[in-house]
Structure formats: structure tokens, C-alpha cells
Amino acid sequence: MTGVRIEPWGEDGLDLLRQLNAPEVRAHTGGPETDGQVVARHGRYVRFAGTGQGCMYTVVLPDGARVGSVGYWERDWRGARVYELGWAVLPAYQGRGLATAAVRAAVAAASARRSRRWAHAYPSVGNPASNAVCRKTGFTLLGETEFEYPPGHLMRSNDWRLDLTG
Template identity: 40%
Template sequence: MSEARRMLAGMDPIRLRPWSAGDLGLLQAANTPEMTAHLNGPETEQQVIDRHAKYLRLWQEGTARTFVIVDEQGHPLGSIAHWGAEWRDQPVREAGWFVLPEAQGRGVSSRAIELLIDDVLQHRGEARYLAAFPSVDNAASNGVCRHGGFTLMGTKTEEFRGADLTLNEWVLDLEDSLPA
């Protein structure tokens, strides 16, 4: 959606900026019982610190691209990323995101997935698909997948943070998203 159409639709413009060393506080702010309810709960402080370091390292290695979702003034609203993964025995780019409570309900994630898809198209390597695996109970993230044009392919149950988690398997065919 163009910037002009967003403004006409009454949506606040957002942009993505690369994850940086100063973004640890954003992960800490998102590590609450409320924010991690669909992820089997919060991480320890050390796990959050380690994940922050991993985001920085994987960006430098070129295997993952983690962004901070920011508003017009540059205030962080959340994060969105894509990284190399495997789904049904084929390489994919996997996407994940969160939006802080004060920015939820405003379409931030839906606009961020549009921007992320543009980035994936430029940095997808051999992957034909972009996949996302939100909890079956996470209505908001499943809605983001629908908005982004993903197709629901099924469900799977995996262990995550020490407990089973049932996930929807959403997939976007990147070949269909290339400009004509």
C-alpha cells in the first residue's frame, strides 16, 4: 500500500529499520506474560540477552534480517524478522513478529508484513516460500498472515520453551509476489 493510500485510510505510516545494539530494551519490553501468552510464556533475562546477540550476529552473517518497526518519529512499536528455515523438506524464509501492547489494534503488524515481504523478495536466496507459524490460538497473528496473502496449509505441534505448542502453517508463494 502506498504512503498516500495509508494516510487516506487513516493509518499511521511506519517503516522498518535494522535491529541494532541499542534494541535490547525492546526485547525486554516484549518479554511479559501478556506478550508471550502464545509462545508458552516469557524467557529468562539471559535468554533475552542471548536472543538479542543472536539477532545482531545473524544479520552480520546474512542469514537473518531482524527489524524494528518504528513510527514516523522513530519510536519502536515492535519487531519483525525473516530467516532461513526448512518447511516440508524445502528451504523457506520464515517470518516472525511482535507489536507492543500500546501499538496493537492499529494495523501495525499488517503494514509491517507488507514491508517485510518486499525485503524478503530482495533477500530470499533459493527460497520459494515465506512461511509463518503463529499459534492456532493467536487470532491477531493469524489475521496478519491472511492480510499478507499467505495460504493456510495445515497445523503442526512442536515443543517450544519446554511445552507443546500447536501452530498454523501459513505460506506465501514468493513467485506469485514478484513484480511483473
């Protein structure tokens, strides 16, 4: 979708994060969190941009509507320091290519940092929409893996990788 932009997560993002905590949005990521967990996540997102370890963004439509989140952050994966990407779009806006556009923008931001070669995404094997976003944005499927998300919960995920230097 043309005109979609991402903006660093701000103090005004709590309502959006509460909306993204809906069962249908969180179905492949361990289910909804408590409101206390959402408030804590919001605080981490707000503080994150200043750490130099990544950034969370709000997905914004041309009319200013805030419809999702996307971000990248550092993690250790199989002996290497990589960026992990994650995203979510409100149900009313899914199926319009917004996640794909937002992930492309986040990949460009991560690539511009020139601090990591690889970006990975780990959508559930049962999440066809997020796996399609990985395909459409140029990630290479490395195969299935056990992935811990949320903490303490192992899920069957696909390991997608993208070369940020390419």
C-alpha cells in the same frame, strides 16, 4: 498504518526486546524468557543481519517510536529450505495494523533477496491476531501442524505459506 518502517535490529534494541518479553506479548510463544535469555536473543538479533540467512528488524513509527519486532530467517520445513517469519508488537500499539504493515515490509525484504520461494509463519491456533496478520498479508493457510517453539515445547500452530516470487 502509513509511515511504519522497519530498520535492521541494532545494539540499541535491548530495551525494546525486554518490553516485548511481557507475558501478554509472549502468551502464545511459550511465555516470557529470563533476562539472560533476552540478552542472548538480543545478541543473536544484532549479529544476524550479517549472516545472509535472514534479518531481524525493529518496527518504527513515523515519530521514531520503536514499537515491535519483525523478521525472517531460514529453516528447513518438510524437505525444503524456506523463510520463517515472526513478529511482535507492544500491547499499547496492538490493533492498529502495525504488525500487518511490518510483515508486509519484511516480506518485501525477504522477496528481494531472491533466495527462497516460500515464506511460512506458524502462529498458534489460539492467536487470532497473528492469524489475521497472515490473512491480511496474503499468506495461504495450509492447515494445522505441531510446531516446536520455543525449543523443547510443541505447540498447535497454523502453517501459513506465501510465495515470495509472486
